[in-house]
Every structure is written in structure tokens, then in C-alpha cells.
Amino acid sequence: SAVISQKPSRDICQRGTSLTIQCQVDSQVTMMFWYRQQPGQSLTLIATANQGSEATYESGFVIDKFPISRPNLTFSTLTVSNMSPEDSSIYLCSVDKDRVYGYTFGSGTRLTVV
Amino acid sequence: AQKVTQAQTEISVVEKEDVTLDCVYETRDTTYYLFWYKQPPSGELVFLIRRNSFDEQNEISGRYSWNFQKSTSSFNFTITASQVVDSAVYFCALSEARGNTGKLIFGQGTTLQVKP
DSSP states (O other), X not given: OOOEEEEOSEEEEOTTOOEEEEEXXXXXXXXXXXXXXXXXXXXXXXXXXXXXSOOEEXXXXXXXXXXXEEEETTEEEEEXXXXXXXXXXXXXXXXXXXXXXXXXXXXXXXXXXX | OOEEEXXXXXXXXXXXXXXXXXXXXXOSOSSEEEEXXXXXXXXXXXXXXXXXXXXXXXXXXXTEEEEEEGGGTEXXXXXXXXXXXXXXXXXXXEEEOGGGOOOEEEOOOEEEEEEO
16 A cells, blocks of 8 residues: 655644645555544545646635645645634545555644644 | 444443444445544544445454445444554545545544543
8 A cells, every 4th residue: 555654743833824734655646635634523525636637626625725736646735824723623635546455544734723 | 425424423342342333324326435444542544444335245354343234334343352452533434436536435433432
């Protein structure tokens, strides 16, 4: 299965600022996925990032708030823009590299907005 | 629309007890995948199992077993002889196979506490 390196692992940010989260995969993958997990909640898909095209956002998520880059087949970034305390969550990236092992997730970024 | 329901919000057991986590799903697709993930307090998601809709065989892996029943749209997870290290949040998830969108729909999760 794929190995994902996600950075930063955690951060505390001031409201109104932006944070960029990076995910590096150890092999080429077509699609990368970004999820949000609000405190005590389940995971919700933010967007799907394909290399060479704009990301596809789920209902309730917009590009201005969560811009995504996918410059190559092993790397993607998610930016959380103009943050408010409601953005405090765990953000995870994921790939579906191996059909047997299913989706692999990064270790997550625990974001606290103060 | 696809949906995953984990009706048990929290379960507390004493070590060595058996425990079953329930998962019920809804989908109009005939081909789909079901998953279980474990999320320990550290926050990472640990893959436990993936099952496609055409494989209804029950799966056993050590102390873990899964019961997939299409007739009741359920994919339940049993831990035998639970241990304190099993304490975590467990998520059931569903993915469609058509269109290759790769989207995972998660249930709300079941928090399992295993007491010594």
C-alpha cells in the first residue's frame, strides 16, 4: 500500500490567517482526496484532486475557502483560508493506491484556530 | 443516495469480552466496497478491511471478524476477547465502484472503550 507523509501534524493558528497542508505520496496516484473531521465527528470529503485539472469540491466546500493544488502525481496541498474557530478540525489526505488495501490516509493535521 | 449508519455511538466493555460493532449501509449501486477503519486517540486512520459487494464470505483476522450480509445491508465487526489496545473510534465506510470517483462515505463512528 502507499505511504503518505502529511505536514504539519498540528498547528495553532490565529483567526483570519491561512494554513497550507501538504501531502506527499511515495508513489504515483491518480486521485488524492482531502477530508475534514470536526471534533467528535465523522470524516467528510472536502474535495478530490486530480493531477492536471481543477479539484472537484463536495457540496458545502468552495475553492476560495479550501484551495487545492496538485502539481504532480505524488503531491498535493490543501489551504484553509481566512480561518475561523469553526475550522478547527483534523484534516486528512487519502489515496486509493492498492485495490486490496483500500484507501490509505495520511496521519492527519490537527488544526486549532484561536 | 449513499449512507452509512453506525447506530452505536459508544460502547464500553471489560477486557476479554467480545464486542460487535454494527454497520448498516444504503446504496443503489450493485457494485460497491465496504470498509472498516480504526482511529486510535493519536488520530490516524488504520485500515482494517475492504470488502466488495460480490464477496459475502465472512472474514476472520486474528481476534477480528466481519459479517457481511447483503440481505440486510449490514457489515458488522466483531472483536473477540477485547483488549485495552482496542480502545478507539471505529468507522465503517462505503465507496461506490462505478465512475471511479473514489469517494468514501463514512458512518458516524463508534467509540469503543475497553476497560482493564
